[in-house]
Amino acid sequence: xxxxxxxxxxxxxxxxxxxxxxxxxxxxxxxxxxxxxxxxxxxxxxxxxxxxxxxxxxxxxxxxxxxxxxxxxxxxxxxxxxxxxxxxxxxxxxxxxxxxxxxxxxxxxxxxxxxxxxxxxxxxxxxxxxxxxxxxxxxxxxxxxxxxxxxxxxxxxxxxxxxxxxxxxxxxxxxxxxxxxxxxxxxxxxxxxxxxxxxxxxxxxxxxxxxxxxxxxxxxxxxxxxxxxxxxxxxxxxxxxxxxxxxxxxxxxxxxxxxxxxxxxxxxxxxxxxxxxxxxxxxxxxxxxxxxxxxxxxxxxxxxxxxxxxxxxxxxxxxxxxxxxxxxxxxxxxxxxxxxxxxxxxxxxxxxxxxxxxxxxxxxxxxxxxxxxxxxxx
Amino acid sequence: xxxxxxxxxxxxxxxxxxxxxxxxxxxxxxxxxxxxxxxxxxxxxxxxxxxxxxxxxxxxxxxxxxxxxxxxxxxxxxxxxxxxxxxxxxxxxxxxxxxxxxxxxxxxxxxxxxxxxxxxxxxxxxxxxxxxxxxxxxxxxxxxxxxxxxxxxxxxxxxxxxxxxxxxxxxxxxxxxxxxxxxxxxxxxxxxxxxxxxxxxxxxxxxxxxxxxxxxxxxxxxxxxxxxxxxxxxxxxxxxxxxxxxxxxxxxxxxxxxxxxxxxxxxxxxxxxxxxxxxxxxxxxxxxxxxxxxxxxxxxxxxxxxxxxxxxxxxxxxxxxxxxxxxxxxxxxxxxxxxx
Numbered sequence: 188x189x190x191x192x193x194x195x196x197x198x199x200x201x202x203x204x205x206x207x208x209x210x211x212x213x214x215x216x217x218x219x220x221x222x223x224x225x226x227x228x229x230x231x232x233x234x235x236x237x238x239x240x241x242x243x244x245x246x247x248x249x250x251x252x253x254x255x256x257x258x259x260x261x262x263x264x265x266x267x268x269x270x271x272x273x274x275x276x277x278x279x280x281x282x283x284x285x286x287x288x289x290x291x292x293x294x295x296x297x298x299x300x301x302x303x304x305x306x307x308x309x310x311x312x313x314x315x316x317x318x319x320x321x322x323x324x325x326x327x328x329x330x331x332x333x334x335x336x337x338x339x340x341x342x343x344x345x346x347x348x349x350x351x352x353x354x355x356x357x358x359x360x361x362x363x364x365x366x367x368x369x370x371x372x373x374x375x376x377x378x379x380x381x382x383x384x385x386x387x388x389x390x391x392x393x394x395x396x397x398x399x400x401x402x403x404x405x406x407x408x409x410x411x412x413x414x415x416x417x418x419x420x421x422x423x424x425x426x427x428x429x430x431x432x433x434x435x436x437x438x439x440x441x442x443x444x445x446x447x448x449x450x451x452x453x454x455x456x457x458x459x460x461x462x463x464x465x466x467x468x469x470x471x472x473x474x475x476x477x478x479x480x481x482x483x484x485x486x487x488x489x490x491x492x493x494x495x496x497x498x499x500x501x502x503x504x505x506x507x508x509x510x511x512x513x514x515x516x517x518x519x520x521x522x523x524x525x526x527x528x529x530x531x532x533x534x535x536x537x538x539x540x541x542x543x544x545x546x547x548x549x550x551x552x553x554x555x556x557x558x559x560x561x562x563x564x565x
Numbered sequence: 566x567x568x569x570x571x572x573x574x575x576x577x578x579x580x581x582x583x584x585x586x587x588x589x590x591x592x593x594x595x596x597x598x599x600x601x602x603x604x605x606x607x608x609x610x611x612x613x614x615x616x617x618x619x620x621x622x623x624x625x626x627x628x629x630x631x632x633x634x635x636x637x638x639x640x641x642x643x644x645x646x647x648x649x650x651x652x653x654x655x656x657x658x659x660x661x662x663x664x665x666x667x668x669x670x671x672x673x674x675x676x677x678x679x680x681x682x683x684x685x686x687x688x689x690x691x692x693x694x695x696x697x698x699x700x701x702x703x704x705x706x707x708x709x710x711x712x713x714x715x716x717x718x719x720x721x722x723x724x725x726x727x728x729x730x731x732x733x734x735x736x737x738x739x740x741x742x743x744x745x746x747x748x749x750x751x752x753x754x755x756x757x758x759x760x761x762x763x764x765x766x767x768x769x770x771x772x773x774x775x776x777x778x779x780x781x782x783x784x785x786x787x788x789x790x791x792x793x794x795x796x797x798x799x800x801x802x803x804x805x806x807x808x809x810x811x812x813x814x815x816x817x818x819x820x821x822x823x824x825x826x827x828x829x830x831x832x833x834x835x836x837x838x839x840x841x842x843x844x845x846x847x848x849x850x851x852x853x854x855x856x857x858x859x860x861x862x863x864x865x866x867x868x869x870x871x872x873x874x875x876x877x878x879x880x881x882x883x884x885x886x887x888x889x890x891x892x893x894x895x896x897x898x899x900x901x902x903x904x905x
Binding site: 266267268279280282283286287288289291349351352409412413414416417419424427504505506507509513514516517518519520521522523525526527529530 | 608609610611612615616618619620621622645646647648649650652653656657659660661662746753769772773774775776881882883
């Protein structure tokens with residue numbers, strides 16, 4: 188007889204001691220590891236307790252435990268001393284924030300522009316969807332032309348709507364889209380020009396870039412809207428929105444050129460030489476070898492300048508163009524909705540809209556970076 | 566500010582030099598050719614020019630542009646609006662981007678003579694005033710000695726207040742902010758006893774407070790701020806159209822002609838009304854308009870009193886009494902030259 192005891196089942200592992208796993212351990216490791224950590228954690232908690240309830244109370248409507256007046260409320264509710272954000276005012280003036288002074292009977296035109304834009308940009312942004320080339324041509328070339336005629340009218344029996352009547356989110360999106368779409372090719376050409384061996388092209392590009400980078404956008408807009416008309420013969424006027432568009436585009440293309448140049452310089456010399464040794468012409472080697480790699484390197488930088496551009500569009504309000512921020516500012520003097528929180532609610536709303544767009548852009552760029560990552564990163 | 570002003574002046578002078586070679590086209594012909602008036606307005610001053618609930622421009626000063634459009638086109642809507650900042654406004658007018666500047670602009674000598682513009686009239690006699698809390702029991706600005714006063718910095722408001730307190734041998738403590746909203750907030754929060762700015766703005770801001778009735782606007786007005794529309798120098802015809810549009814608005818109120826009764830008034834026996842409405846005599850043709858120019862204005866826009874009551878009067882939320890802006894027959898300053 189031989190004793191043999193073979194345990195057929197493994198002993199269940201005992202649970203880790205509470206202070207090495209689970210939420211308590213996590214908190215100890217991350218929040219209370221050292222006395223100074225503990226102090227900071229407690230301070231942060233106190234700060235949150237101090238800050239969050241008033242903010243929550245200000246923003247949330249009654250049925251969620253706050254003081255805000257939800258959409259559909261009346262101005263009398265907003266005029267109460269204890270009232271929070273007056274969302275009723277935002278919803279009542281929403282058409283103004285979106286369309287500005289665009290005639291109400293013609294709202295279908297900007298709506299169509301928004302819808303078309305969404306219809307084209309969504310498949311363009313999803314890599315799996317086919318027909319990228321057609322899609323891109325539609326979005327970058329055909330779409331702006333359609334937009335212009337739709338919004339401006341005067342063709343196909345549509346009533347003309349001068350640009351002074353465009354406003355709100357519509358103008359913010361127009362300025363940023365035009366700025367983004369036009370500044371990519373100009374910026375790339377400027378960056379290539381700056382690297383060029385042809386002295387005249389190189390000098391011109393450097394002068395252009397340095398000139399535009401050295402002046403603040405606000406100055407550019409002021410020059411375009413205040414000084415430029417004074418130096419033109421009387422009677423010839425260039426549309427105010429167009430002037431701002433040109434200013435914003437040139438400004439952002441100078442910045443973009445420097446971002447792209449960073450990408451070009453990051454490429455090893457061997458890539459250029461390899462392209463040449465294949466017998467590719469300058470443009471072919473740029474198009475097939477250099478730019479695809481260079482641009483991939485600088486996606487964060489490019490998106491960064493787009494986000495900056497999107498936010499900078501709010502500067503056009505100082506030259507009297509009714510972008511989103513300016514409509515909010517103008518409406519905050521609306522006597523029919525005058526209440527203690529009117530202005531704050533308006534700015535809060537504008538801030539939220541800007542945040543949504545910028546955050547979406549930033550998330551998309553991160554996702555794009557991961558997708559295009561070919562493993563060259565260290 | 567001074568620097569900016571100098572720059573704009575230089576630029577305007579330069580443009581006038583350049584423009585002098587080009588013939589000064591008649592604004593009226595240009596306006597008729599394009600079919601609308603381009604009117605420079607504020608970016609939103611309640612009661613004067615601001616977007617209304619239907620996203621259309623409305624206000625006392627907007628009504629002036631509509632009146633000119635009505636006189637020319639028989640259509641008060643033939644106006645396009647250009648919102649302008651205070652820095653842009655004179656350049657925009659000089660450069661011909663707008664035909665009329667109707668943007669809460671104070672009529673001063675240097676602007677009238679030096680900037681290449683002419684003021685056509687005074688749509689609103691404004692002036693700087695003081696607002697206090699009723700609980701403080703202050704009845705006159707002369708009781709304000711030692712008060713803390715909330716002021717927007719870098720404005721004429723600040724200088725006017727300093728002048729006023731010095732002249733009256735009182736001292737005060739300025740609490741200065743760079744932004745109108747901040748000033749109002751500080752006053753509401755009790756960081757100062759008095760809030761001072763133009764009296765029309767005082768009234769508009771008061772309507773925003775939680776309890777407007779807790780605040781009082783003192784009777785003293787310490788500065789003159791006549792706000793009126795202006796046009797480019799060098800085009801008398803256009804200037805006369807604007808000036809007499811303004812007078813027609815006043816004359817109509819004085820004669821009791823309103824947008825509601827103007828058609829009945831066509832049959833009036835009063836010779837002054839007959840002249841105003843073009844039933845007798847033709848005063849429109851000499852300024853390039855038709856005989857019924859004033860009839861059109863009153864029909865489409867109404868008289869001065871109607872516009873005032875609709876946009877800034879006691880019935881509105883702004884609630885400004887007529888005061889200086891009453892007709893001369895009621896003890897105010899609004900006085901029309903006779904139309905004859």
